[in-house]
Amino acid sequence: MKLRIAFLVVAAVWTAGVTQSSLGAQAAGGRTVWDGVFTDAQATRGEEVYKSACSECHGADLNGDGFAPALTGAEFAGNWNELTVGDLFERIRISMPPTGPAGVTPAQKADIVAHVMKINKYPAGKTELEGKTDVLKQIKIVMKQ
Numbered sequence: 001m002k003l004r005i006a007f008l009v010v011a012a013v014w015t016a017g018v019t020q021s022s023l024g025a026q027a028a029g030g031r032t033v034w035d036g037v038f039t040d041a042q043a044t045r046g047e048e049v050y051k052s053a054c055s056e057c058h059g060a061d062l063n064g065d066g067f068a069p070a071l072t073g074a075e076f077a078g079n080w081n082e083l084t085v086g087d088l089f090e091r092i093r094i095s096m097p098p099t100g101p102a103g104v105t106p107a108q109k110a111d112i113v114a115h116v117m118k119i120n121k122y123p124a125g126k127t128e129l130e131g132k133t134d135v136l137k138q139i140k141i142v143m144k145q
């Protein structure tokens, strides 16, 4: 009899755990750049790094230079709509700046992405973007709210 009760308790805890984690996954999967996914302070830090490591090619206003693509406006929208913040972060992480991607840390690149988000007029929120591709892949880039 005692064993049977123990089994029921284990089963109930297991079921609660499964329900909770699938709800968590759903909430995370449903996040977009409109949900306040970076902070103002992070975007400000990112602006500084952007100025020293990126703006020489992508422009102080992120409009590109004809060779390096714009990171805002129609060009950015066309290239990144429906992809994720993780895709954008990963692109920067592995290839930018072209002369030495390792010269800017992943944390600094997350800050730069926050700056890019801010210039693209997505709202700031209370939590910072983490410098982790798999986490950022759960946030979708959509141009319209």
Ligand code: HEC
Pocket (backbone or CB within 6 Å): 050, 053, 054, 055, 056, 057, 058, 067, 068, 069, 070, 071, 075, 076, 079, 080, 088, 091, 092, 095, 096, 097, 098, 099, 104, 112
């Ligand atoms: C020396 C010039 C140069 C610098 C510095 C540079 N980039 Fe680039 N970037 C380019 C060029 C050229 C491309 C397009 C060709 C390519 O992918 O290599 C590009 C492509 C990109 C793309 C892909 C854009 C798209 O829509 O496909 C992103 C995002 C990007 N750069 C971000 C950055 C960030 C962030 C930094 C600073 C950490 C940076 N770049 C520094 C020249 C530069």
